[in-house]
Amino acid sequence: MHGGQSAALTGRVARTATLLPSFGLARQELDRDGVKLNIKVVHRSTHRLGERLLIARRCDLERYRQGQVPAGTQAAGKRIVAQLDGGRVRLRKVSRKQRGKGKDKKQKRRYKGQWREPKLLTIFEIDDNGQMVRQSRARVDGTFAGPDEVMELLAMHLHRLGAAQAEVVVFLADGAPWIWERLGWVVKRVGLDGNKVAYALDWCHALHHVGLALAAVGLPEAEHRRVFKKLRKWLKKGEAAAVLNELERLGDKQGVLGAMATPVAYLDKHLEAGHLDYDEMHRRGLPIGSGAIESAIRRVVNQRLKGNGLMWCEGNAEGMLLLRAAALTGRWDEEMQRALQSACEDGYRDWHWSSPDMPNQLNAEVDIKPPVPQVEAGQEHWRIPA
Secondary structure (H helix, E strand, O other): OEOOEOHHHHHHHHHHHHHOOOHHHHHHHHHHOOOOOOHHHHHHHHHHHHHHHHHHHHHHHHHHHOOOOOOOOOOOOOEEEEEEEEOOEEEEEEEEEEOOOOOOOOOEEEEEEEEEOOEEEEEEEEOOOOOEOOOOOOEEEEEOOOHHHHHHHHHHHHHHHOHHHOOEEEEEEOOOHHHHOOHHHHHHHHOOOHHHEEEEEOHHHHHHHHHHHHHHHOOOHHHHHHHHHHHHHHHHOOOHHHHHHHHHHHHHHHOOOOOOHHHHHHHHHHHHOOOOOHHHHHHOOOOOOOHHHHHHHHHHHHOOOOOOOOOEOHHHHHHHHHHHHHHHOOOHHHHHHHHHHHHHHOOOOOOOOOOOOHHHHHHOOOOOOOOEEEEEOOEEEEEOOO
């Protein structure tokens, strides 16, 4: 029993409130099934379970930092894809409390809403054709804390899967700088072999910036379509340098190089980083689109946490994010067990945490080593080497 409720009742209430679009509808559905609860109980039960998951995740991270989490074997010899992106949720904060003039007036609370970006990650296995393996389950996680925090979560999940033993690990994302600036830290932290890591800019984002640059040229409609199809074909073949040369030639001819500078610089940056080798990705049977993380943001965040008039406290929103991810990826039972085990072992702690400044670590060329096994007295222990 936790919080005056059995684990079965807590799980049932929280799962119903997680999968339905509102707590009110969850209460109605529970009432139809004979579980008559006050709406406050539905809120409290759901948020309490979400908090337990947040505490369990923090404790897992602390154990991972100390080298107490052994590398798994699930990813050994497999093809793994990791994708990241950000969503949009409105969080609320009490800005001022004001009492009424009369004694019988209730205390009034004023809320200030602010849009925040929850950063999500997803990890899944693909087959030789670059498609997600059937009957497999993706891993979805996220946080409102910041880019360093979500990257440490990514490193922890890859370590627990044993990604260092994978055939290939593919990092796919849009052009957000916070992603690409920190992937080097993740690769070093997990201990991935650089020859078994592939990077790709999402195909649709790359093509979109080609279109933006070409639109600045101002070609006639028919000519614009013809040139765009030609450049798209070149880009798909991995001839990104030829695409940039053609765009600069057209811009110089029309005298609009300044107007197309931003999209051209965007493409040039990813070309130099090796993120536009779509022909090589296709040859190896690796994906070039980030539809999986876009779908995760829509299903996990937008369909439950985002809506007209919805404002969340940060802790409740992050807890709901974990609950929603567990329910939609088929991991509800294992996450319930994890939450209950954490309640017994870890007790009630603060779920907030912060990660190291990863870009500065990389710029300072700090040697980031993954946990390695150390055998003592016939037993295997995990530690972070000095």
